[in-house]
Amino acid sequence: MTSRNRYTVMSNNLNPKTNPSQPPIYQIKVKGHLGQQWADWFEGLTITREEDGNTLLTGPVVDQSALYGLLKKVRDLGMTLLSVNGVHLDQTESPDVNQNFLLSNQNNLGGIRMKAIVYTKFGSPDVLEMKEVAKPTPKDNEVLIRIVATTVAAEDPGIRARPGLNGFLKPKKPILGFYLAGEVEAVGKDVKRFKKSDKVYGNTGLGLLGTYAEYICMPEEAALAMKPANITYEEAAALPNGALTALPFLRDKGKIKSGQKVLINGASGAVGTIAVQFAKYFGADVTGVCSTTNLEMVKSLGADKVIDYTQEDFTKNGQTYDIIFDTVGKSSFSGCKGSLTENGIYLTTVPSPATMIQMLWTSMTGGKKVGIAATGLRPSNEKTKELIFLNGLIETGKIKAVIDRSYPLEQIAEAHKYVEAGHKKGNVVITIDHNAKI
Numbered sequence: 082m083t084s085r086n087r088y089t090v091m092s093n094n095l096n097p098k099t100n101p102s103q104p105p106i107y108q109i110k111v112k113g114h115l116g117q118q119w120a121d122w123f124e125g126l127t128i129t130r131e132e133d134g135n136t137l138l139t140g141p142v143v144d145q146s147a148l149y150g151l152l153k154k155v156r157d158l159g160m161t162l163l164s165v166n167g168v169h170l171d172q173t174e175s176p177d178v179n180q181n182f183l184l185s186n187q188n189n190l191g192g193i194r195m196k197a198i199v200y201t202k203f204g205s206p207d208v209l210e211m212k213e214v215a216k217p218t219p220k221d222n223e224v225l226i227r228i229v230a231t232t233v234a235a236e237d238p239g240i241r242a243r244p245g246l247n248g249f250l251k252p253k254k255p256i257l258g259f260y261l262a263g264e265v266e267a268v269g270k271d272v273k274r275f276k277k278s279d280k281v282y283g284n285t286g287l288g289l290l291g292t293y294a295e296y297i298c299m300p301e302e303a304a305l306a307m308k309p310a311n312i313t314y315e316e317a318a319a320l321p322n323g324a325l326t327a328l329p330f331l332r333d334k335g336k337i338k339s340g341q342k343v344l345i346n347g348a349s350g351a352v353g354t355i356a357v358q359f360a361k362y363f364g365a366d367v368t369g370v371c372s373t374t375n376l377e378m379v380k381s382l383g384a385d386k387v388i389d390y391t392q393e394d395f396t397k398n399g400q401t402y403d404i405i406f407d408t409v410g411k412s413s414f415s416g417c418k419g420s421l422t423e424n425g426i427y428l429t430t431v432p433s434p435a436t437m438i439q440m441l442w443t444s445m446t447g448g449k450k451v452g453i454a455a456t457g458l459r460p461s462n463e464k465t466k467e468l469i470f471l472n473g474l475i476e477t478g479k480i481k482a483v484i485d486r487s488y489p490l491e492q493i494a495e496a497h498k499y500v501e502a503g504h505k506k507g508n509v510v511i512t513i514d515h516n517a518k519i
């Protein structure tokens with residue numbers, strides 16, 4: 082590396098002495114000449130060939146865990162690590178205080194690990210295994226989150242058991258999990274929305290999954306928001322599933338209005354418990370349909386009326402509704418049509434092929450309509466706006482989480498068995514003990 086290269090890096094104003102809010106610059110020296118083909122592996126670092134035949138990797142490193150991650154990459158790629166230096170403003174290189182530690186632990190860098198539930202084939206809950214895997218390091222636009230709680234959502238067992246949404250021959254993403262709450266442990270240099278120690282919650286989406294783990298890196302523009310102070314991490318992990326589903330269904334598809342009569346079928350599930358509360362918030366007259374054991378719980382969420390589906394068929398009681406929202410997909414449009422008002426709409430989270438055709442057909446005709454959505458596939462910025470909207474309702478006590486059971490991460494297979502039986506009340510939460518042994 083020439084002295085001009087050195088000056089270039091430091092003139093980026095990333096040195097802690099010139100701007101303490103920016104991450105420090107490190108230089109990692111490895112044996113031999115590395116070409117630019119390694120640029121992807123060391124994203125964010127400048128690769129420079131030294132005259133002595135070795136290579137310098139130079140750039141900002143957010144914190145010690147990111148530094149460990151980089152050094153582990155060096156080891157995993159079979160490179161020989163020669164030195165690690167913090168770079169100072171005076172353009173001299175002084176050994177980082179941790180250098181000796183890092184070098185003496187060069188063969189032990191597998192210590193930068195985390196616990197995660199991994200699956201490598203589709204199948205029964207037993208395919209879920211707790212393993213030690215590499216702890217991720219955030220890219221420039223990412224936040225590293227120490228996960229405190231996640232959930233087993235209704236869709237998780239299906240993604241675990243069958244090819245489809247997460248690959249065909251084997252799972253594309255080996256760590257499942259959509260929802261999380263935790264604390265930001267580190268941020269990449271371009272991150273503006275979050276900082277270290279922020280308490281956050283959100284949804285990773287199908288493209289990332291990965292919340293059955295101690296840590297996750299997510300782009301700052303992912304569906305993340307600050308956790309309201311008046312709820313626990315467990316409640317924060319539980320809320321997005323129902324909220325990010327019920328809100329777009331009721332508000333965007335159903336165009337819910339104050340004074341309307343709204344029926345929520347499956348009012349005791351993760352989506353249903355939030356749908357009842359949203360429908361009340363929007364000023365509707367709400368009927369919740371659930372089984373005998375859940376009648377009191379659904380009433381406590383604000384339902385004006387409850388129907389016990391084991392005793393009464395809501396499609397045959399002569400009542401009509403402006404919106405019928407079947408959150409568990411146990412009914413059909415043809416079965417519910419007689420229970421809709423003249424311009425009423427039938428919404429379902431689990432559309433059959435017939436429902437999809439009916440949705441298209443009714444969108445072109447007057448009268449009763451069908452509405453469906455794939456709410457999980459919406460862009461992150463829409464979900465983030467909804468989480469921020471949700472925060473206001475959580476803080477004023479208008480929306481609360483219903484948690485049925487809570488399991489430690491190591492018992493996640495048990496949680497899957499319970500969820501796939503189809504009778505959970507609200508949410509099943511997974512708590513992550515970072516000190517637990519495998």
Ligand SMILES: NC(=O)c1ccc[n+]([C@@H]2O[C@H](COP(=O)([O-])OP(=O)(O)OC[C@H]3O[C@@H](n4cnc5c(N)ncnc54)[C@H](OP(=O)(O)O)[C@@H]3O)[C@@H](O)[C@H]2O)c1
Pocket residue numbers: 234235236326346347348349350351352353370371372373375390408409410411429430431454455456457500503504505506507508
């Ligand atoms: N389209 C989308 O964008 C979207 C988004 C999210 C979720 N989903 C899907 O939506 C579905 C529901 O999700 P969820 O998380 O709310 O499910 P969930 O929490 O697993 O639902 C379980 C609840 O459903 C109730 N239930 C079972 N059979 C019923 C019936 N015949 N009538 C009324 N209630 C009944 C159960 O009560 P009892 O035990 O008392 O019967 C239980 O409390 C899942 O299939 C999920 O994959 C779709």
